[in-house]
Amino acid sequence: MVVVPNLNDSRFPGITLIVVLGCLVFYLIPETTIWAVYDREQLLHGDIWRLFTGHFVHFSWRHLFFNLSVFAVLGFLLELRNRWIFLWLIALTTLSCSLYFLLFIPEMSKYRGLSGLVSAAVVYLALNEIRATVRLRFIWVLILILFLVKVGYEIFSGEAVFASGSDSDFIIVPAAHIIGAVMAAFIFIWKKWDGGTKY
C-alpha cells in the first residue's frame, strides 16, 4: 500500500492550504492574534470563534514551524483521500479540545497551538495505514508508539519530551494531544462500523 496518494487525483488540498495560510497570517500579523487566540475570558463573553481559531495561533516561530510542517504533510495525505472525513476530524478535534479546556482547565487563561489537531491527524493516518498495510505496518506501529510515549511522558512527568527549547514560555497541555488521539480513534472506529472503505 502506498502512503502518498496518486497525484493524478483531481482533489486539491484546499482545507489544508486554508489552515496553513491561517496559521501563517496569525503569526505574521500579531494584531490578529489578539482576535483569534483561545482566551477563556473572551470566550465566556461570547467570542465563540475562538473555540476553533485558537488552535491556529502560535507562540513563536519554532512552535509554528514544528506543528505546521507536520500538519501540512498529514493534511495533504489525508485530504486527498477523503476531504469530508478530514474536515470532520478538524472540526471535532478543535471543538472538543477547546470545550475540554473551558470546562476542566479553568485556570488556563490562554491556549495556542495546532498540536491537538496534528495529534488527531497522526493517529488517524497511522490507524488506517496499520489496517491497510501489511509490509510497512511496523513503521506506522512505531509512529503510534512514539506518539503514545510522548503523551505518556507529558502526563506523568509534567514536562514535554521531544518538545524542548528554551523559547517554550508556556505550559504544554497533554490533554490536547490525548483528545486529538481520541477523536481520531472515534472517527476511525465509526468509519469501520459504518462499513466504509479505508479513510
Next chain:
Amino acid sequence: MLEKNNKLYIVLFTILMVSISGCAGLVEGKKSRKASSVVDFLYPNKSDVVEKPTIPQLTLPMNVGIAFVPSTSGRYAKNDLDTKQKMVLMELIAEDFKKYEFIKNIELIPTEYLRQAGSFDNLDQIKTMYGIDVMVLLSYDQVQYTDEGLVSLTYWTIVGAYIFEGEKNDTSTMVDAAVYDISSRKMLFRAPGVSQVKGSATFVNQSEELRADSHKGFELAADDLVENLQAELERFKKKIKEKPEEVKVVYSKGYSGGGHLGGAFTFLFFLLTGIAGWYGRRSEFE
C-alpha cells in the same frame, strides 16, 4: 622709583602665579562620579549575619517589580540620576520583557519607595504594596572625565571659550540588574550593561554636554543590559529544567498553555513517513 618697581614686580608675580595655575588646569583633568550599590542596599550592616536564602518558589505568571536602588551618595546627591531619567530607563528595560507569557505584570517602582540601606525588610514592604513576587534591582556606576586639550589655550581670548571645543569628555557607564525572589531572599540571576561615550565641549557649554553624555551613556548601557538580561534569562530557564531542585515552579490561575510537538518528534515522524513512502512507492513499481 624703587616703590614703583616693587609694585610692578608684585603685579607681574601675581600674573605669573595665575598663569601657572591655569597651566595646571591644562594638565590635570576633572572627574565626577555617580553610583549606587545593590549590596549596600541589601546588606548595609557588614557585621550582621547574612540570612541563608531558601529554595525560591516561582508562581507563574509572575508579577515583577523593577527599581533603582538609592544612590550611595544619598538621596539628594548633587549628580544623581533624577526620577524622570530613572523612570525612562526602567521603561526601556521593562518594554522588552512584557512579551513573555510567564510575566503577568511589570511594576515600575520609584526609588523614593526604597530607603537607604532598606534591605530585605524594605523589599517585603514593596512586595505587600505592589503584590510583586520578583524584584529587579538596578544599580549603576558612571564616571565622567574631562580633560582640556591644546585648543583650550584659545580660552585666553575669551571668545575662544564660546567657540572652540577644548574640553574632552569621556563617560563610562555601567548599569547592573540583579533579579531577586523576595520571599526566599535568593538572587535568581543578574546581568550588566556597559557603555562608553566620548564627546567634546566648549568651556561655556561643558556642563550641558556632560549632562547629554550622561543621558546617552545610561541609554546605551540600558540597551546593552536588556540584551545581556535576555541571555541570562534564557540560561536561567535552562538551569531550572536541568536542576529543578534549585528553583520550584508552580502555575497559578491565568497561565498560558500550548500544544507543541517539538523538533525531535517532527524529525522522527518525517523520517519514518519518508521511509514508508519510499518503500511503498518501490513496492508499487516492482
